[in-house]
Amino acid sequence: MKKSIIFVSAVLVVVFISAFTLNNTTLKGYGIGDVADDFLLKNIDENMVSLADYKDAKGFIITFTCNTCPFAVMYEDRIQALNEKYASQGYPVIAIMPNNTDVKPGDALPEMKKRAEEKGFTFPYLLDEEQNVYPKFGATKTPHIFVLEKTKKGNVVKYIGAIDDNHKDASAVKVKFVENAVNALLKGEEVGLKETKAIGCSIKV
Structure with a gap:
């Protein structure tokens, strides 16, 4: 009897350690130079x-954001400006809402539609309904940005972090991290500052 209990306990410990390790690996997400997997998510217009789908894109500005986080709200106009500036140059913004909408009903698809219409979003605003995409990227905040460059290997991660160095006041920004990264890529240059700390609300699971 004691041997059976010891055996079962040992199995449970192994399972727990394996699950913990797998979870940590998943949460780590992409690093600079990694190739990001494609995804298929529902847009606010109900299309997947x-x-x-972006055959002519040179890369992407993947933006994890939401309706309800004050930091995300402060950056909405700047996210829109990024799309207006770079979509025509081959780097469109793809916004993804990663929160659990049971926890944050203000981030549910109908509310996403309303917000996009109110703000006049010109970029897709996708719902990570199963919460499978943001862990792959390693996104932890809203907003959290990943600049990808389309290459023969796939979509390579070139920048991870914040949009700029001042979430409170767009007029007081001194360093535009995302713009600098995309400008470098458009010139065929190496991105200088590849990672910064994302400032925002934690993603709700």
Whole structure:
């Protein structure tokens, strides 16, 4: 009897350690130079969107954001400006809402539609309904940005972090992290500052 209990306990410990390790690996997400997997998510217009749909894109500004986080709200106009500046140059913004909408009903698809209409979003605003995409990227905040460059290997991660260095006041920004990264890529240059700390609300699971 004691041997059976010891055996079962040992199995449970192994399972727990394996699950913990797997979870940590998943949460770590992409690093600079990694190739990001494509995804298929529902847009606010009910159509499914993937990166593969953008045949002529040179890369992407993947933005994890939401309606309810004050930091995300402060950055909405700047996210819109990024799309207006770079979509025509081959780097469109793809916004993804990663929160659990049971926890944050203000981030549910109908509310996403309302917000996009109010703000006049010109970029897709996708719902990570199963919460499978944001862990792959390793996103932890809203907003959290990943700049990808389309290459023969796939969509390579070139920048991860914040949009700029001042979430409170757009007029007081001194360093535009995302713009600098995309500008470098458009010139065929290496991105200088590849990672910064994302400032925002934690993603709700």
